[in-house]
Each structure stands twice: as structure tokens, then as C-alpha cells.
Amino acid sequence: MQPLFLHPRDVDIAAPHLFWAAPPDAVLVESLATLGQITPALVVETGGRPILAAGSRRAAALRQIRGSALCALAVSLDGPADNDGYAGYGGHAGHAGHTGHTGQAGHTGHTGQGGQEGHTGHAGHDGQGGPAPAVSPALRLGLYYLASNQGRAVTDAMAVAAGRYFAAHASLDDFLRLAGPYLFAADDRRARLVAQWLGLPPELDALLASGHVPLGSGGQLAALDADTRAALTPLLAAVRWSRGSLTGALTWITEAARLAGEPAAALLARCGVLELPHRGLSPNDLTAGLLAGLRRLRYPALTTLEARFSALSRELSRGSRVKLRPSQGFEADAVTFEVTVKSPAELVKAGAALAAMAASPVLPQLLTIAHDDPDGPVGEAPA
Amino acid sequence: MSGALWDITALAVDAAVADTAMAARARTALPQAQETALAPGDPLPTAPAGGRVLHIKAHKGRFLRPCPATRHYRCCGYQIIHIGENCPMDCSYCILRAYFRDKTLTAFANTGAMFAELAETFGRDISRPFRVGTGQFADSLALEPITGHTRELLGFLADYDNVTLELKSKTADLTWMAANPRPDRVLPAWSLNAPAIVAGQERDTAALETRLAAARTCAAAGFRVCLHFDPICFFAGWEREYAAIIDMIFDYLSPADIAYMSLGSFRCLPELPGRLTAEGRELPDYMLGEFAVGADGKKRLLRPLRVRQFRFMVAHLAGHGFSRGLYFCMESDEVWRAVFGHTPRELGGLAAYLLDCARNPGG
Ligand code: SF4
Numbered sequence: 001m002q003p004l005f006l007h008p009r010d011v012d013i014a015a016p017h018l019f020w021a022a023p024p025d026a027v028l029v030e031s032l033a034t035l036g037q038i039t040p041a042l043v044v045e046t047g048g049r050p051i052l053a054a055g056s057r058r059a060a061a062l063r064q065i066r067g068s069a070l071c072a073l074a075v076s077l078d079g080p081a082d083n084d085g086y087a088g089y090g091g092h093a094g095h096a097g098h099t100g101h102t103g104q105a106g107h108t109g110h111t112g113q114g115g116q117e118g119h120t121g122h123a124g125h126d127g128q129g130g131p132a133p134a135v136s137p138a139l140r141l142g143l144y145y146l147a148s149n150q151g152r153a154v155t156d157a158m159a160v161a162a163g164r165y166f167a168a169h170a171s172l173d174d175f176l177r178l179a180g181p182y183l184f185a186a187d188d189r190r191a192r193l194v195a196q197w198l199g200l201p202p203e204l205d206a207l208l209a210s211g212h213v214p215l216g217s218g219g220q221l222a223a224l225d226a227d228t229r230a231a232l233t234p235l236l237a238a239v240r241w242s243r244g245s246l247t248g249a250l251t252w253i254t255e256a257a258r259l260a261g262e263p264a265a266a267l268l269a270r271c272g273v274l275e276l277p278h279r280g281l282s283p284n285d286l287t288a289g290l291l292a293g294l295r296r297l298r299y300p301a302l303t304t305l306e307a308r309f310s311a312l313s314r315e316l317s318r319g320s321r322v323k324l325r326p327s328q329g330f331e332a333d334a335v336t337f338e339v340t341v342k343s344p345a346e347l348v349k350a351g352a353a354l355a356a357m358a359a360s361p362v363l364p365q366l367l368t369i370a371h372d373d374p375d376g377p378v379g380e381a382p383a
Numbered sequence: 384m385s386g387a388l389w390d391i392t393a394l395a396v397d398a399a400v401a402d403t404a405m406a407a408r409a410r411t412a413l414p415q416a417q418e419t420a421l422a423p424g425d426p427l428p429t430a431p432a433g434g435r436v437l438h439i440k441a442h443k444g445r446f447l448r449p450c451p452a453t454r455h456y457r458c459c460g461y462q463i464i465h466i467g468e469n470c471p472m473d474c475s476y477c478i479l480r481a482y483f484r485d486k487t488l489t490a491f492a493n494t495g496a497m498f499a500e501l502a503e504t505f506g507r508d509i510s511r512p513f514r515v516g517t518g519q520f521a522d523s524l525a526l527e528p529i530t531g532h533t534r535e536l537l538g539f540l541a542d543y544d545n546v547t548l549e550l551k552s553k554t555a556d557l558t559w560m561a562a563n564p565r566p567d568r569v570l571p572a573w574s575l576n577a578p579a580i581v582a583g584q585e586r587d588t589a590a591l592e593t594r595l596a597a598a599r600t601c602a603a604a605g606f607r608v609c610l611h612f613d614p615i616c617f618f619a620g621w622e623r624e625y626a627a628i629i630d631m632i633f634d635y636l637s638p639a640d641i642a643y644m645s646l647g648s649f650r651c652l653p654e655l656p657g658r659l660t661a662e663g664r665e666l667p668d669y670m671l672g673e674f675a676v677g678a679d680g681k682k683r684l685l686r687p688l689r690v691r692q693f694r695f696m697v698a699h700l701a702g703h704g705f706s707r708g709l710y711f712c713m714e715s716d717e718v719w720r721a722v723f724g725h726t727p728r729e730l731g732g733l734a735a736y737l738l739d740c741a742r743n744p745g746g
Pocket of ligand 1: 520
């Protein structure tokens with residue numbers, strides 16, 4: 001096969017099927033300048049402007065090196081039907097040649113392409129007979145790109161970017177069947193999570209890429225209505241959420257909205273958590289503040305009791321090392337006092353502190369803390 | 384639904400009880416059901432047309448059991464005669480969901496063994512009064528038209544003046560009245576709830592009006608009835624809803640017709656909501672309340688919220704002139720004091736108090 005030599009500006013390096021395209025780094029530019037292009041890019045000849053199928057970083061880097069040409073091999077968009085090669089393509093372990101983007105990043109993208117012929121009999125072949133549907137040119141371009149990047153570590157955001165491209169041209173099932181083997185190991189549960197994430201508007205992908213929202217939260221976010229999601233977006237972007245924290249936060253806000261019979265957006269606007277990101281708090285304090293605010297929204301009575309208990313217990317135990325705990329779930333009119341001592345003298349001191357607490361007018365308030373209805377008296381007086 | 388009574392399309396009868404009166408009554412009541420005689424070890428049949436199986440069998444263990452209580456919450460000292468298992472109705476809050484995974488209904492036909500055990504307990508000292516009910520794991524009367532269990536039991540209890548039997552149900556079945564029991568020794572009882580809870584969370588139960596009409600029939604026949612608000616659910620609009628059912632009670636009954644009435648806040652094993660969603664049912668709003676796990680390991684509404692609901696109901700009942708015989712099911716002394724201003728101990732103990740309410744109309 002004769003390589004083509006193209007001016008790097010004659011190819012589109014930002015086409016949608018180049019979904020992982022990124023600007024070249026200095027190392028790649030330097031390598032191309034000193035060693036030349038070791039691995040050809042892939043293009044599809046169209047009779048007009050060729051379509052770059054793989055090698056966008058190389059092309060972009062070569063644009064920076066005056067007078068250089070992009071060496072490319074031509075591939076065809078005509079190919080075997082769906083049941084004749086591509087779905088099983090990623091299943092083969094033989095493409096060890098795809099050593100990926102280490103070193104001269106992007107230069108090794110397509111080695112091993114010649115092996116495609118042999119990859120028949122893939123797992124997706126149902127053997128049901130009848131004409132198999134052709135893989136569309138758009139899908140084939142996506143698959144070329146994935147194949148040329150095989151061996152590269154695929155982050156969650158990359159898998160979603162690939163999913164966006166394929167989902168625009170095929171069903172989710174076809175995306176997973178055709179592209180899945182390039183993206184996920186056989187037992188990788190990310191395939192399901194990526195499929196869930198694709199139910200979200202693409203604007204949220206940036207939060208995944210930036211590490212603010214974990215892939216595993218996609219399903220829960222997708223279940224929210226668009227207004228709630230929009231109202232939450234500033235909070236999603238405010239901290240780097242762990243899946244556990246975000247699950248708690250989303251559960252609280254949706255349940256609180258359901259119980260209040262109000263849109264979540266209205267509750268959020270009222271409860272003050274939307275202002276927290278603008279207070280200059282540390283990331284940890286901001287996360288804690290957001291979670292506490294949303295928990296208050298969901299459990300107003302419980303959090304009010306907790307706050308009252310903690311204020312009164314601080315007042316009662318001030319100056320001592322005694323720790324106070326309420327009864328389990330505030331079920332009993334009881335308080336547990338806890339103190340650790342390392343010497344008889346410390347015990348004497350703790351004893352004196354306890355005696356002072358016993359005489360304090362705060363103690364009866366603490367013991368009867370659950371007598372107060374956090375929302376005040378409702379309905380009629382007791383019989 | 385097959386159209387059969389309680390959707391029972393299969394009757395499985397263990398060989399050991401095939402000749403009992405109960406098995407014969409069930410055959411008569413379910414003429415369309417496909418009958419299977421079961422030898423020991425035989426598996427239960429599959430009910431035709433997606434219906435359910437009624438399994439008539441012998442019970443091996445004890446029949447009389449104390450109501451499951453814990454030391455942390457005040458129990459009413461009730462004892463329950465085990466007559467069968469599972470319920471053909473379906474309430475989202477039902478504890479039976481935790482015990483039975485399929486729809487099979489079970490009725491214990493070895494009433495001879497049951498009466499022998501009961502005779503020994505009730506007859507040991509006939510001056511000792513008992514307050515008992517039926518159906519720890521079942522509705523007292525749901526299967527009565529089929530099994531005639533209660534009618535048999537009432538016949539047996541005719542000799543035990545010291546026993547007061549409570550029959551608690553969400554049906555309006557009154558076929559047991561054919562046994563002609565002493566009205567002062569039987570307490571027909573109905574569980575009630577807010578109309579919205581009955582409409583949304585109970586399936587195949589009798590309408591509130593039907594339950595109360597049955598209660599009125601009993602009162603007219605000289606029985607006093609018991610009413611149970613359990614579980615009281617916390618949801619938007621609960622005040623209006625519980626006020627409505629309390630008002631409705633007194634459209635049918637006078638305070639003197641009611642021997643006692645319990646109030647029990649919704650409580651559940653922490654896994655119940657998960658069970659419900661696993662069945663594909665939407666979690667009801669009342670299960671999203673503010674719960675704390677109590678000392679018995681069950682989730683219950685935060686205490687101040689329970690007290691708020693109880694105070695509301697107690698006051699509303701008092702407005703209709705009903706207060707004697709009002710008690711809490713499984714509540715702490717703290718809650719008793721907060722709502723009633725006294726604890727069960729000050730009533731002489733809850734069990735004794737309810738026995739008194741059960742046996743002495745005037746108090
Ligand atoms: S009627 Fe009673 S036993 Fe039957 S499902 Fe409802 S709560 Fe459970």
C-alpha cells in the first residue's frame with residue numbers, strides 16, 4: 001500500500017469521529033521534528049478533501065512544523081457487514097502492536113490494522129442468516145479511530161465521549177456491541193455505567209472529564225428531571241463528589257422535594273446551599289457544608305434536634321473533657337456522658353465536672369430535648 | 384385475578400388433616416379450586432390461572448403465643464392463637480412482607496390439638512382472665528368464610544368464661560356470628576387508617592365504611608368493638624385525613640360501643656422499603672418520613688413527630704367523647720407521658736387496664 005503525503009492543513013482534525021482528539025504536546029512536536037513521522041495516519045479518500053480517520057494529534061503537531069507533510073495510509077469505508085468482522089475485532093488479543101500513546105504519542109495508533117481480515121467469527125455474530133446490516137460509514141470511522149487507539153488507557157470521560165459519537169449513529173446496544181470491546185474489558189461494569197451516563201445531556205460530560213462527578217452517579221442524575229438537574233449543576237461543579245456523597249446528596253434533595261410537594265429547584269433556592277460555593281470555603285468544608293445543608297432539607301426535625309443537642313451539650317460540658325451523646329434516635333429522655341481518664345486525678349477532675357453539670361440548669365433542657373416539637377405545636381392540645 | 388374467592392384457585396390438603404371438618408368446609412367453599420392431596424414431603428402445587436394456593440395443614444408447634452413485644456416499649460399483654468399464615472390482602476406497610484415471599488395461604492386444621500393446648504392453659508385457673516386474639520401472621524377473619532376456624536374456636540370457648548377473644552380484621556366478615564358467642568366475651572375489632580392510606584396503600588381490604596358498618600352491626604347485636612389505628616402514617620395532609628376517619632367512626636358508633644382503641648405509629652424493619660421497591664412498587668411518601676432506629680431495631684418516626692400525631696388524634700377522639708380505653712401499641716413511657724400525662728404503670732399496667740376495658744363496659 002502506497003502512503004499518501006498530505007498537507008496537514010488539508011485534513012479536518014476536529015471531525016466528530018476523532019472524539020478523543022486533543023492538542024499535541026511539546027514532546028510529540030519535538031519527536032516529529034527530530035525523528036520524523038514514524039507511524040502513518042489513516043485517511044479515507046473521498047475524491048475531494050480526504051477524511052482523517054486517525055492521527056489528529058500528529059496532524060495538528062505537523063501543522064506546527066513548517067514544510068512538513070502528513071504521511072497517511074488510505075483505508076476504505078466499504079467493508080464487511082456488521083456480522084463479519086468488527087464487533088469481534090476488539091476481542092482479539094493479537095493487536096499487541098497498539099502500544100498506544102506513550103513516547104511518540106499518537107505515532108503508533110494504527111499498527112496492526114492489516115490484521116483485520118482475519119477477525120471473523122466474532123461474538124456478535126448471531127448466525128441467524130439473512131443479510132447482515134452494513135456497518136455505516138460513520139460507525140466504521142468511529143471503529144477505525146478506536147482501533148487506532150487500542151491499547152490506550154480509556155478513562156471514563158473518554159468512554160463517554162466515544163459513546164456520544166456512536167450513540168448518535170447507532171442504538172446503545174449497537175454501541176456497546178461494536179465499540180464496547182475496544183473500550184471495556186469483558187467484565188468491566190463501566191459499560192453499563194457509560195450507557196446510563198449517555199442518558200444525560202452532553203453538557204454534563206465536562207463535569208465527568210474534570211473529575212467533579214463520578215461516572216457511577218450517571219444513572220441517578222439521569223433519573224432527575226431536567227429542572228432539578230439544572231438547579232443542581234452549580235453544586236455539581238462546586239466540589240469533586242465521591243459517588244457515595246453524591247448519592248446521599250441527590251437522594252436527600254429528591255426526597256425532600258417529594259415530601260414538600262415542591263420542585264427541587266425551589267427548595268434549593270430557599271435553603272441557602274446555592275450560596276455556599278461563593279463563600280471561599282475549603283473543598284472539604286464546602287463538601288461538608290453542602291451535605292449538611294441538603295440533609296437539613298431532608299430531615300428538618302432530626303437535624304434541628306441534633307443541632308439543639310450539640311449546642312446545649314457544648315454549653316453544659318464547656319471546659320471539661322466529658323463527651324455527651326443523646327439516646328439512640330432521641331427515643332429516650334436520657335443522655336450518655338463519656339469521659340476517658342488516665343489517672344485517679346483526672347477522674348477526680350471529671351467527677352467534679354460531672355457534679356457541676358448535674359447542678360446546671362442546662363441539664364434538664366438536654367434531658368428533655370425531644371419534648372419540643374421542632375415545628376412547634378400543631379393541632380390540638382393533649383387530652 | 385381468577386375471580387375465585389381471594390383468588391384461591393388451588394386447595395392443597397395435607398393427608399394428616401384430609402378428613403377434618405375444616406378441610407370439608409374449604410372444599411365446599413371453594414368448589415372450583417383444583418384440589419391436591421399432599422403426602423408428607425410433597426411439594427405444593429402451582430395454582431392455576433395465576434391464583435394462589437390455600438394449604439390446609441396441621442400446625443406442629445404451640446398455638447398460643449404472646450404478642451411479640453420488646454422490653455423497651457410497652458406491650459399490651461395480648462396473647463395470640465396461631466390459626467394460619469399469610470394474608471390475601473396486601474398492605475404496603477405489612478410486616479408479613481418480611482416473612483412470606485409467596486402468596487400461599489395456610490390454615491391449620493388440627494383444631495383438636497389446638498383446643499387441647501388451649502384447654503390446658505385457659506382451664507388451669509378459670510378465675511384468671513385472658514385477652515386473646517387470633518392470627519399472629521394472618522388476618523383473623525379473611526379466611527373465615529372458607530375455613531370456619533373462628534366459628535369452631537368460638538364453640539370451644541363457650542366453656543371458658545375467663546377468655547375474651549378479639550377478632551381483628553380488615554374485612555367485613557361476620558360469618559363467625561353464626562356460632563352465637565356470648566357478646567361480652569368477643570371483641571370484634573377493625574384496623575382503621577386515614578382514607579388516603581386505605582385508598583393508596585391497602586389492596587383488597589374492605590372499605591372503611593364497610594368495616595364501620597360491620598362494627599355497627601356488631602354493636603347492635605350487643606358486642607363492643609375494638610378499633611386500631613396502626614400504622615398511623617406521617618404524610619402531607621395527615622391531620623385532615625385522620626380527623627376525617629375519626630369523625631367517620633362516630634357516624635357509625637358511639638363511644639360506649641368501643642371497648643378500647645390502640646394507636647400505633649408506623650414502624651418497620653429497616654429492610655421493608657427495599658422489599659417493596661424490589662417488588663416494583665413505588666415507595667409511599669409515608670415511608671420517607673424522618674425515622675430513627677429505635678431500641679428494638681425497627682425504624683420509627685422521630686419521637687416529637689409521633690407525639691405530635693398522637694396528641695392530635697387523642698384530642699380529636701376526646702372531642703367525640705372517647706378517651707377510656709385509648710392506648711399505644713409499642714410505645715415508650717416517654718411517649719405515654721408526653722401524650723397522656725401518665726405511664727401504663729399508673730394505670731395498673733397496660734395488660735390489666737385493657738383486660739378491665741375488655742370485660743367491664745362501664746369502667
Ligand atoms: S390486612 Fe393485615 S395481615 Fe393482611 S396484608 Fe394488610 S396488614 Fe397485613
